[in-house]
Amino acid sequence: MSLGALRPSPLVEQATERLREQITGGDWVVGTKLPGETSLAKSLGVGRSTVREALRALAGAGLVQPRQGSGVFVIATSPKEDWSTRLRRAAITDVYEVRMLVEVEAAQLAARRRTDEDLRALDVALARRRDAANASDAAFVDADIALHAAVVAAAHNPVLTGLFTEFVPVLRQRLGDLVELLDLRAGDPNHGDDGHAALVDAVARGDAEGAGRALGEELRRTLAQLRSL
Template identity: 45%
Template structure:
């Protein structure tokens, strides 16, 4: 852990920011227990009351979850992710798919236009990991990594941040409906279209991946 010693001014706020950095950087992944209060207190050089207040604030914000008699766990990577995760608990599947469609279809189009050779390599590697996943956890992580790699290839920082928060909340939803055979061909088609720079094909493959069909044209 690489926490810096907090100065006396605004101790609680400083501790909150440093704990948030550990979460957002991935040092403390979602689902992992954070160090115990005495350890944090010693690492930061502040009193336990200060640590307790900072943890309480992050719990209220939805980033942490205190489990009685067990410890404190990372629940989300940001306030937005925490809010989205709470909302997804009561969301209908079609609502989740509509949001994924809004983000991922546009991301596929942009990725096809903006991808670099390095982006394509990351996408292909994630696709391979998804195909070779040996258990449910590995599959969920590889599936998320594949879609996140596509979003990263857009080089749109706002979209990347939004999807990062949404996908962190989406992890539990994917795990509940995990199906390793789901849309393997569609995922491969997305990667192929992005590699070829074909935005329309990438968008259509993404729709197929999400199980969405575009309505037929009245003139068709």
């Protein structure tokens, strides 16, 4: 099978993509032993080290598996998806349902664990969200996410912080679309200010139940709007 020589560009990326195409396209079915490095290098017009790196990338994607003394074998015809990729492809309503679980718990923990520094950060984030009412939709969404991030940070749980960080790129894109599509700020440029102020106040007072309730109500309203689209 001739794969065709590659252009002198990022060769590893090109080699990886060319081999991936052969696997996902069905040219090499599951269980097939791939040609040796020398043969692949000749077909692709690259060095063996480039082929080796490409095979390592394909192994990381769950498509191939090297077997000591036997060679490299195809073990799947579709790459496994990492968490970030799954989030990007997920329905926004599904993302929001999980977001509610993460953030409501984070808000309750924040009310119990917040420090003076956390409270200052929340006050700053709320003020910046209000200032962004006079800015673009994109700036307002960024300020909104920053406030939510400050609440999560105040929970002092690195796992919750990590989960929320994974949500941020999806939230930024989808919330921007939602604000524009529903024209949410047409009548109220500082859309949702009362709910966010109640959230910050509950955290400051150490009211875990109130913090969870304030955030849950806000997210449920947004989720209802998303489901109405």
